[in-house]
Amino acid sequence: MRTFALTAAVLLTTLTAATPTHADTTHRGTRWVHNCARPAHTDTAACQALRVVSAATEREGYGPADLLAAYGLPADGGEGATVAIIDAYDNPNAEADLGVYRAHYGLPACTTDGGCFRKTDQRGGTRIPRADGAWAGETALDLAMVSAIAPRAHLLLVEADSAGIADLGAAVNTAVAMGAKVVSISWGAPENGNAASYDTRYFDHPGVAIAVAAGDGGYGVIFPASSPHVTAVGGTSLRNDSSPRGWAEDVWSTSSTEGTGSGCSTKLTKPKWQTDTGCTRRTVADVAAVADPETGVAVYQTYGGSGWYTYGGTSAAAPIIAATYALAGAPAVGSRPASFPYAHSDALNDVVSGSTASCRPAYLCTAGPGYDGPTGLGTPNGVGAFQG
Template identity: 30%
Template sequence: MAAPVSPDTPFPSAVPSWAQPANDAGAAPADTSVEGEIYLPLRNAKGAQALAAAVSDPANSHYRDWLSPAQWINAYSPTQADYTAVVNHLTGLGMTITGTPDSRQYVVFRGTAAQVNAAFNTDLHSYHYKGATLVGPSKAPSLPRAIADKVAGVSVDQGSLLTRPDSIRQGDGLPASPQARFAAPKAPNAPKSPNSPQANSAACSSYFGENTTTIPAAYGQTTAPTFICGYTPAQLQSAYGKNTVVKAMPGSSGNHGHAPDGRGQTVAIIDAYASPSMLSDVNAYSASYGLPAMNSSSYREIVPSPAQFQDQQACGYPSGWQGEQSLDVDSVHGTAPGANILYVGGFNCGGGIDVAMSRILDHKLANIVSNSYGNVGEALPADAITGQLNLELQAAGEGIGLYYSSGDNGDQAAALGYASPDFPASSPWVTAVGGTSLAVNKDGSYKFETGWGGVLDKIVNGAYTSGLPGNLYGGGAGGGVSALFAQPDYQKGTVPAALANGMRVSPDISSLADPYTGYVIGISPITDNTTMATGAYTTETYGGTSLACPLSAGQMAVAQQLSGTTLGFANPAIYATAASHPTAFTDVVPQAQQPVLAYTSARSGSQYLLTMDTDTSLSTAQGYDDVTGVGSMSYRFALAVSLWGRR
């Protein structure tokens, strides 16, 4: 006799790859608070994908025929009846609902481990994974068939709480690896140690080569330029060619007679939590570096109150995200001083990030969204990835460009044991931003760029402590070949077939990311994560692809200003422009002479030689490469787009 059919439908793809017996630390305590998400399917997923492709392709007759949020939701979102049934099912089981977007694509909820076990017929266990202890299902969660028929996927693990900013303060991570730095959350109530350019002023340079120092012989050199104190907005505007645009387009119609500064555009920024001092900090920063002041109209926030912050320890605390918010805001304001900025903060680094994204998409509060965070590779449950992709299809269909940092740990082999790009940057529906090291001349002109990837060798008693290039990985741009996504059409003919092997390769573009040729930001550091008290305003030097992403988003705002149009999901336009106007981007290639920097730690006083353009298995090359994409962003892209943007 056949076994009876179970009344429940399991979701095996909800079990994360790290929930393995070898990592199992036993059953999760019954009172553990667990966040979960249920993802509902789009009504016409193939239609949503076809729409996203058509409206984003400059060669398509439906290019820029965006839908409004209401039109997209009415055409593709789950029905209200199905959504209500799922929400009612969860509340009936005692779950607390914490996120219900207007698009009805998912429900964010919380419950104890005991409640989740009972509701989903699963067993939550604790797992040791890459220095963290995460809660996840030891067997596939399931739902009653009547509810499961309305559901595309389930997430009841804490893997999403590994989301971290892709930013590095200059000098952080020595001697610890970037992986260890991101895995370990900040202790509560502990202020950041300031790392201001002023503290390094005796050794650092304000422009490339201002100061040099003697080094033990390396790569045929016995002297090396010192690391950068922190480039200013004016230096980056100059190096990336803003003056070229000013000279080429005085008083043009797309420019409306104004300087190319992004005016008339709104760039949204998403991070977890919120800095209590952001507006005052950005205005102190603006006063110091010649940028226009911001006010409650040009800088707006949609953020939870501190009492609503969740999962602070798992996510790295508000103090751990404050530097990211400051970096993002200062970077967008530095490259597009006339643009409006909307900051939307998540109540945590998991479902709260999704809710923040939906607030933008469901009301089209901006058409450029900068996201400087990511996961460790693509090691997420398939259900969670599908939920993210559906949000990306909504963004593309509405004409909203999503920009994601490509990561700070190269190919992630050190963390995962195999090479992988980071998701969401590896998605074919977002613009992945890689990283470079930038050299700026004394007069602000562009000197050269290399791919961001650095290895440090400590110098003791006039000698290196290990063989060159050293054994301390100082970070590098993420990228590589996706294991999940086929090669999108826009990459064909540009990305070398031998590299892609039929799959999506990231990044797409790049910008400054090296913290040792980094960018100066202003911040009043949070000194107490409970009271959200802050210390005195100071400046710090930052890098990471968290820097590259908002720098690029700001330049995209300028491109939209000059062209008088919206780019939306920009990858098809980026690759088409790279083919038709090759000088719109700067092709980042290996330098004839191995570039190096001399670095002296302001904290320890230790001296290092930094070997540049050394990014794990990823490498720069002529044309497209998996460190910098089609090349580094410049204001010349805005000029190129303006030539065809008003078609």
């Protein structure tokens, strides 16, 4: 058995110089670090990836078979879809590392030569930005999770020049212009007065499903998860159990300052398909998937890393949901894919336990039957909730 978490622990000393991190956390014997530092400037995003560096048990991160079983998803899906992954800076080993991940799990190859994988800059060209070890882990995580859920999908990696929202947003526009009908975003920044302008310029794409990480800072919202035009993805803890489903999920929360993001936007309007009454503006999240580093996923990374790791954070949840949209088929022209789960909430696993804080009204930070902030309407139970 490959012990990803413990392998990462052995390599921590080597990785510290290559991969800047901040604020490590230890919870029930498992320790992880934030791959990306908190934004130092306004309108700068941080990735939401959390890398396990030591663990209380020798548990492998979940692989494709685990995730497909947990969420009732078909194997070998995604044919005909293109999923765009938007990240800052370059991971020069992205394609090679993805090849190792896919071969390890028996997934079909996805290469540039075969026409399945493409890497481009934020303008759709070949002026690839400088490499960055911290964001490289985010990129490796995103590519692995889309591959795990939709292994037949084509992958378009668009690398922004910087972590500025304007550069990352330009990369989103490029991905859509290049034909992607599904976009995965695992980064965010604090909401500010520019949110509405950025939302209009970069995230309002009818007929395109954009899945965005809700954040790892506990109760509170980040942008662009708070955009009314995207599907905001919260995080859960996912464990095997003896239920008919075989899996149990509750809200991922480590402390009042770490766990899945949720809450009420202070800047952006409520989409018409959201009907909760405790927030007059946009409520986060819409749906959820696994994000707890203690129940994290397996990733292979050699730039800013040296092999197999266990990762968590809503950075894992967002590409899982993006890939589930890819399994469900291309959204209709002019449609609003963020609304699809609200029309098919019976096709989701309702998460009813756990909280990130104490807040009023309570549903904004505490799970319960039906809609709640931390997990939205629930987690995938097949693809039905992601079809128009």
